[in-house]
Amino acid sequence: MLHIYCTNDPMFAQNGRVIHSDDSKDCWIIDPGLPPEADEMARYITKNNLSLTMVILTHAHADHCAGLDNVRAAFPAAEVYLSREEHPFLTDAAKNLSAPFGCPYAVSADGVEDLVDGALLRLGGTEWQVLDTSGHSPGGRSIYCAVERTVIVGDALFAGSIGRTDFPYSDHRRLICNLTEKLLALPDDTRVLSGHGPDTTIGIERRTNPYIGM
Numbered sequence: 001m002l003h004i005y006c007t008n009d010p011m012f013a014q015n016g017r018v019i020h021s022d023d024s025k026d027c028w029i030i031d032p033g034l035p036p037e038a039d040e041m042a043r044y045i046t047k048n049n050l051s052l053t054m055v056i057l058t059h060a061h062a063d064h065c066a067g068l069d070n071v072r073a074a075f076p077a078a079e080v081y082l083s084r085e086e087h088p089f090l091t092d093a094a095k096n097l098s099a100p101f102g103c104p105y106a107v108s109a110d111g112v113e114d115l116v117d118g119a120l121l122r123l124g125g126t127e128w129q130v131l132d133t134s135g136h137s138p139g140g141r142s143i144y145c146a147v148e149r150t151v152i153v154g155d156a157l158f159a160g161s162i163g164r165t166d167f168p169y170s171d172h173r174r175l176i177c178n179l180t181e182k183l184l185a186l187p188d189d190t191r192v193l194s195g196h197g198p199d200t201t202i203g204i205e206r207r208t209n210p211y212i213g214m
Contacts, residue, residue: 001021002145003019003022005017005044007037007041008037010034014037014064015194015195016029016037017030017193018050019152020050020124021126023124024123025051026050026052026053027045027052028052028055029056029071029078030143030152031195032068033063033066034062038074039067042074045075052075052077053077053123054079055081057080057081058142058143058155059089059137060089060095060139061155061167062093062097062105063195064154065107066105066107068080068090068107069107069108080111080112081114082115083115083116083139087112089137090106090107090108091107091108092106093105095169117132118130126147126148127146127147128144129144129145131144131183133178133183134175135163135172136163137170140156144190149187149189150191151192151193153192155194156178157183158195158196158197159192159197159198159199159204159205160208161209162211179211180212184212186202187202187203188206189203
């Protein structure tokens, strides 16, 4: 069984997550956002005697990565993955959009690995495929587990909506293409865990989403 612990930052209501499975003490953090998310994630990991092996950033807007340094300080052995296109965003408050919103953040990009489209990642007995769902940001990624019928999408897709594409480095056409080719290709009963708002499913979005619905 897959366990997903969801946190939520108080400023942008970003959904960060700790995920782990019954067959292993290893866990991942997905998108440690603005304080106090990282501290809450760390407390959950410690309380449940888990071992953080990987931090995955779906993209590098500040509400998804501002807690990275805190996480790395608490768990220095954990690897960090983010698409190479967005490594410069980590250290640049203008590119990661924190400066325009009046709360400039920069975190270290040292040792961050490339989250490659098509790569397969293993967490306990589960396998996750990395999907290119860029467009909201230039290197946006989703991760999909077929066995668990779950895809974690960052800000690419929301319940009834899609990621904004009026930001610098966004590309609306690219986002729609990736959503159509990558996410709508998944089974209808696939659970969609978004970076903001409630969970949904691919089937619901296929039928009702005004931006990509069929």
